[in-house]
Amino acid sequence: MKKHLLDLTITENRFIGENHILMKLTSNEKLPGVVPGQFVEVRIDHTPTVFLRRPISINFVDYKTNELWLLIQLVGDGTNHLSTLKAGDVVNIIMPLGNGFSKPTNARDKVLLVGGGVGIAPLLMLGAELKRDGFQIDYLLGARTASGLLLLDEFRKYGDVYVTTEDGSEGETGYVTNHSVLRKQRYARIYTCGPTPMMKSVASFAIKEGVDCEVSLENKMACGLGACLCCVTETSVGHKCVCSDGPVFNIKNLKW
């Protein structure tokens, strides 16, 4: 897929809860087509400490309004700077990057999308496209506490949403892998994105149950283009770049 270097204009940038923003951006030209699970590299200027671009998942592309959505957790100077930008500000973005999730093979398959923390971001567009293509989907979303469960109304548009919180403030108490839906339903495929320990336990559940499973990794990146080889993960065929061979990997190819 052709990569584009674009100056996008912010149409809306608002806080969701205390620690996340949903940024929507547009362009005079039609935004490039993307595959769910792909990401963008955001340039961050005018901060004293941020030098490299920041990789952020594509949360959603609304082709009708020509808007790109980014769901961002504020963790350091770069993401905090992004939270100060206003509608009308311009952000330089390289997109779309990476491979994206693959589609299930059998049209009647029921699939599960498991997200933790801000790792839920790429699962919104994935669910939208899977639903459009006729797949039946369930979401299983986890957070530490209720305020960390983001955009639930958006997710409910595309499937049933099950939630867990570690403190029990919403949904079932505990980790996503403790949720009762996993014992009741049988899925043909699982997609997951979130903190590595969460993805690893989802992966071991999938292996145990013999379910096909794709995970989206978040390694530290410099170029995002497959040029510098900084972002590698170990696979069954040696080091692969998370930015260009991933970020989505089938767990059978990872050394998990």
Added chain:
Amino acid sequence: MVDLKTKIGNLVMKNPIMTASGTFGYGTEYADFMDISQIGGIIVKGTTLNHREGNPYPRMAETPSGMLNCVGLQNKGVDYFVEHIYPTIKDIDTNMIVNVSGACIEDYVATAAKINALKEIPAIELNISCPNVKQGGMAFGTTCEGAHAVVEAVRKVYDKTLIVKLSPNVTDIAAIARSVEEAGADAVSLINTLMGMAIDAEKQVPLLSTITGGLSGPCVKPVALRMVWQVSKAVSIPIIGLGGIMNATDAIEFFLAGASAIQIGTANFIDPTTALKVADGIKNYLERHGCSSVSEIVGALKVG
């Protein structure tokens, strides 16, 4: 009329701008953003005799105005390059240059000889910052004898333009430059990355898997400029300057310090089109200063 055409040894370039090894892949990774054949030269990934998996993750840490890396020369080896990569890049209408690394002199020689046979590769850049495994792991480029020996051996099997890339992790870079000139190098490029380190204070762990790594980006520019200046006083072969160049003004500073050409490295990660923007900016600068070619400002620094 400004003409950016530049010659380094027998190497003729459209402009004095190259992209630095390890930061620009094989060039093709950047082809969506611009016409990469408009770059004066593209120096591809470090290539070794045998396949190398490189170092474990994490291989990168952002630092103030720069970054550290410890990629560790991950590449599939020279035979794979010749069979599978060369055919995909040989028709790019610019100078495609291979950066050659090795763990012992024999490796450098064997790799250089194989690349010498490739018609569309007009030059190699010898990375002498690699540890010499047969001599206790000290980098070839940190002693005059080591640098001289590897360049002399490669010179015997390589008859096109031989660029030698110098390590800045030395006390007297001018002395090293003199020994590689004497050993038959056609040009030197400098600087490679500076050894550095970064720590996660909360977790009390290093940020790189190898603990130490190579520093690059704007934070190294003053060191690079100083070294280009010192080397320009010591040798008569052309100098290719690099280290932290982000824009045309940075590039001009390297020309003034004595470089005949420059390379863009880490800046490619922030703006993939930096090389072409720098070419435009240099043209503009030369016009404003009434010059018709870059050679008029090479080493033109006014001192005292």
